[in-house]
Amino acid sequence: MIGWTGWRLAFSFLVFPGFLFSAAIGLVLTWVDRFVSARVQYRKGPPLFQPLADLFKLLLKQTAVPRGASRTLFMLAPMLGLVAMCLTSVILFFANIYPEGSFVGDLIVLVYLFALPPLAIILGASASRNPLSAVGASREMTLYIGYELPFLLALLVPIIRSGGSIRLGELVAAQQAGGPFLYSFSGVIAAVIILLTIQAKLGYVPFDMAEAEQEIMSGVFIEYSGAMLAVYRLTRAMMMLLLPLFLITVLWGGFADWWAVLKFLLIVVLVVLIKNTNPRCRIDHALRFFWFGLGALGIVAVALAFVKL
Amino acid sequence: MRQSEEKLKALIPEAEVYEHNPRRLYIRIPREKLTQAAKFLHRERGMRLSICTGLDTREGYEVLYHFSEDATGTMYTLKVLAPKDDPRIDSLAGWFPATGWIERELTELLGVEFPGNPDMRPFLTSDTDWEADRRPLRRDYERRGEKHER
């Protein structure tokens, strides 16, 4: 029988802070993205209900599976990313609301969970039986290998600064006691690295070469339509909520007070502004940038963190 | 008188030159002398082939080769006439690759034959919905009526 704990878990996973809550706020954030992009381009932009209209429209469209494509993988791959993001939202929100409840190693778990949406994209694209989606999948794989290195190096900074702890609760507590890790040289560098990694994880310009619309006809998503495409977009919307929240939790003091909402919006607006002011990179440029540019910066940040700067 | 014009007239005495304006010359030559004249203009005088034109006239099918002398900005056009019952002109594609596709197009749409062109497959018209050997740009091609309607 499902006991009280079971119902509480199901509620956390599905309603708050799980699927419904994160999806709703994520959809609002996609509207914020389109709104800021529109204003930067001197135009009005879509109305507030636009993400909802996109969602409902996608749910009514036909889902077509290409002949010869791997049917099961094609349909299941999008769900992988969605489930991972629901789980991430539970862990991340509870780490902020109830820091004593976090477990040792949940930072590592989050790194793995954030790796699942790109994996879902790669699996779905590989199952599509389309040469353009194969190109997109290989680009996404290369991009992932590229940005994961500086991402991990940047994550070493809060770990070192908090005295070697890999529990999110302890990171938040250490920041509430001694000030956010961002207010230091190593923190700033780590924040910049994680910000650019967020750009790549979300698949935003300048790192949207996996889904290049004009070049490879929406590469990874080329064969997806209808409800499955809605799941991918919803996953991206949830990532737009959870990735900046993750940055705030590990580097900027967590959701300690209501100023955190402004910090959060600042990060989202920065991501959108970077998206609007840059052209798309080539995949080898991106790889070199992440490994040798941001990777070197990451090593500098770790060194500075060791000497308590 | 222009150097190229002088030398061409020396080479081919049957050439008739019509000067439309100082920058455009139309040189009518018999079709047997085409290869010689084209080689002269392209290789010895260094002219660039712009394009070729095909016309369906009363006297026959006329093909014009427009050579551009970029140094002076003058256009030398060779006019070659092929009679309607024997529409063949020597192909230049063997030594001048640029004319290969131009000749394919002229054959496909106008019906002028270019013996010697290695590749004569049709490429402009549809591969699924069109019979070969219909020459649509001839003046007597029936563009209306049931045979053509789609």
Next chain:
Amino acid sequence: MSKLGLWGLKKSPWVYHVAAASCNNCDIEILELLTPRYDVERFGVVLVGSPRHADALLVTGVINRKSLPRVLEVYEQTAKPCLVIGIGTCTCNKHIFRNSYNAVGPYDKHLPVHAYIPGCPPKPEAMILGVVKALAKL
């Protein structure tokens, strides 16, 4: 079609541009339509890269014997329900190519067309009006 879905379709038409033997004049005007000056994103219109994501096919050009099977293929690939909007007078009645040996239009002989936007090329304002009218018909 559920009411919510229909509302979504009206408020968020994603367009895919199919050029079948066009002279590219209408294609240039479509590109102009999608610039920030005319701001079609306030209607929810987004240009997508794959026909599977499209709700409205913007077809241009006098359709050709050669391009007809390809355009039909693209129409088959588009996820239904989808609108087909013919841009330019060539799609309506072949325009200056009406006596051509190669033109097989108008489009509604081969595809179900929901709206035609005449003009050579039509102004972007005319295209917006046409798309809005086609959506209102749904």
